[in-house]
Amino acid sequence: MGIGILYKWGFVRSVASYHQEVVVAARQLLQREWQARKDSVTRVVILGSSLTGTGVMPSAYFTQKTNGRFRVVRLFRISANLESFTDRAPILKYLQEYPPDILCIEENLLLTNMKDWSELSPDSFLLNNIARYSYQLVNRSKQRLGFTEKNIDINRPSFAMQDVDFPVPTTPRDTTHLADWVAEIQQRTVRPFAPLHPVHQVFRALQRQGVRIVLLHFPRPAPLEKAIYSGRNGDSLRYRIAQYQRAYQASYWHEPGFYHFRYFYDRAHMNFQGRAIYSAWLAKKLRQETNPKLLTAR
Numbered sequence: 001m002g003i004g005i006l007y008k009w010g011f012v013r014s015v016a017s018y019h020q021e022v023v024v025a026a027r028q029l030l031q032r033e034w035q036a037r038k039d040s041v042t043r044v045v046i047l048g049s050s051l052t053g054t055g056v057m058p059s060a061y062f063t064q065k066t067n068g069r070f071r072v073v074r075l076f077r078i079s080a081n082l083e084s085f086t087d088r089a090p091i092l093k094y095l096q097e098y099p100p101d102i103l104c105i106e107e108n109l110l111l112t113n114m115k116d117w118s119e120l121s122p123d124s125f126l127l128n129n130i131a132r133y134s135y136q137l138v139n140r141s142k143q144r145l146g147f148t149e150k151n152i153d154i155n156r157p158s159f160a161m162q163d164v165d166f167p168v169p170t171t172p173r174d175t176t177h178l179a180d181w182v183a184e185i186q187q188r189t190v191r192p193f194a195p196l197h198p199v200h201q202v203f204r205a206l207q208r209q210g211v212r213i214v215l216l217h218f219p220r221p222a223p224l225e226k227a228i229y230s231g232r233n234g235d236s237l238r239y240r241i242a243q244y245q246r247a248y249q250a251s252y253w254h255e256p257g258f259y260h261f262r263y264f265y266d267r268a269h270m271n272f273q274g275r276a277i278y279s280a281w282l283a284k285k286l287r288q289e290t291n292p293k294l295l296t297a298r
Contacts, residue, residue: 019089026075027090033073034098044286045095046087048106049114051218052076054269057279065283072286076106081114082191086198096205102289103206104216104253110199111240113189128231181229181267192237193243204250215244217254219278220268221261253282 030045037043044062046052053076075091077084085092095103108114194200203213219225221298229237244250255278263274270278 019280022077022089026089027094029073029075030094030098033071033100041068042070042102042289043100043287044070044102044104045100046072046074046076046104046106046216047092047095048074048076048109048216048218050076050078050269051108051252052106053078054265054271055275055278056282057216057275061279062283062286065280066286079115080109082109082199085109090198092199092202094208095202095211099206099209102212102214104214105120107215107217107241108250110215110244111191111237113191131269160195176204178223181209181224185224185227186231186233188233190233190240193240195246200247207248213244213248213250215241215252217252218270219257219259220256221264222258224267225259253285257281 033043033045046056052074055290056072058074062070077089109157206213220228228234241252245252257277259274259277263270263277265271
């Protein structure tokens with residue numbers, strides 16, 4: 001009994017430590033980018049989930065592809081939803097403190113009700129959180145004993161705040177369960193616009209600061225993409241996108257290509273092949289942009 005209580009206490013502390021590490025790492029990244037800013041370079045932050053981590057190349061790629069005109073950094077959380085950035089680890093507020101020129105936010109976060117597996121809740125406590133946070137206890141013990149981690153640990157919360165290459169499997173998943181995936185997609189619900197949500201406070205502040213807001217689309221395999229944007233949910237998603245466009249003069253960047261399952265390692269996350277195609281499109285999209293610094297006073 002005593003051991004169970006002690007473990008539960010340590011587990012809850014590890015959860016708090018996890019989120020605090022996310023906050024610290026995010027602030028350090030944004031502060032570093034702010035301090036290194038140059039007038040000749042347009043600074044872009046891409047905020048998202050693991051879709052951003054697997055779909056977007058690291059900064060050096062975009063620096064090369066845009067001839068140094070754009071500095072792109074990713075800030076993503078694995079298995080995240082919007083509340084992952086506003087409640088459990090309220091890092092969106094640091095965008096106001098260290099504003100980029102362009103904020104690209106993964107549309108998935110704004111438009112779809114998703115489960116945040118970093119939240120301590122009855123349905124995720126045993127199945128997901130123990131697996132995710134228990135390593136905190138192990139790592140602390142290793143550190144006290146003088147051991148250091150030599151390999152990249154993608155479960156470390158700071159990993160998503162570093163500009164390192166996300167390890168992406170290359171083997172596609174079996175697609176025999178396509179009908180089940182389509183059924184699951186059709187059961188999803190669209191997030192309300194909810195003007196009182198903290199994200200709207202941040203958007204309004206960023207708009208006043210001259211930050212351009214972009215809803216960034218990440219494609220799915222073509223049959224699933226069709227399922228997402230068809231029927232009643234499709235109409236609701238398009239309406240919600242239009243609401244953000246009207247409210248914040250937001251842009252909507254949607255890659256128009258046809259994505260086969262071979263460009264993904266599961267039903268949503270791109271592999272190296274898919275990421276190369278998507279990032280090439282994104283770099284081209286940036287090259288076509290007029291420097292926002294010439295359009296708005298900062």
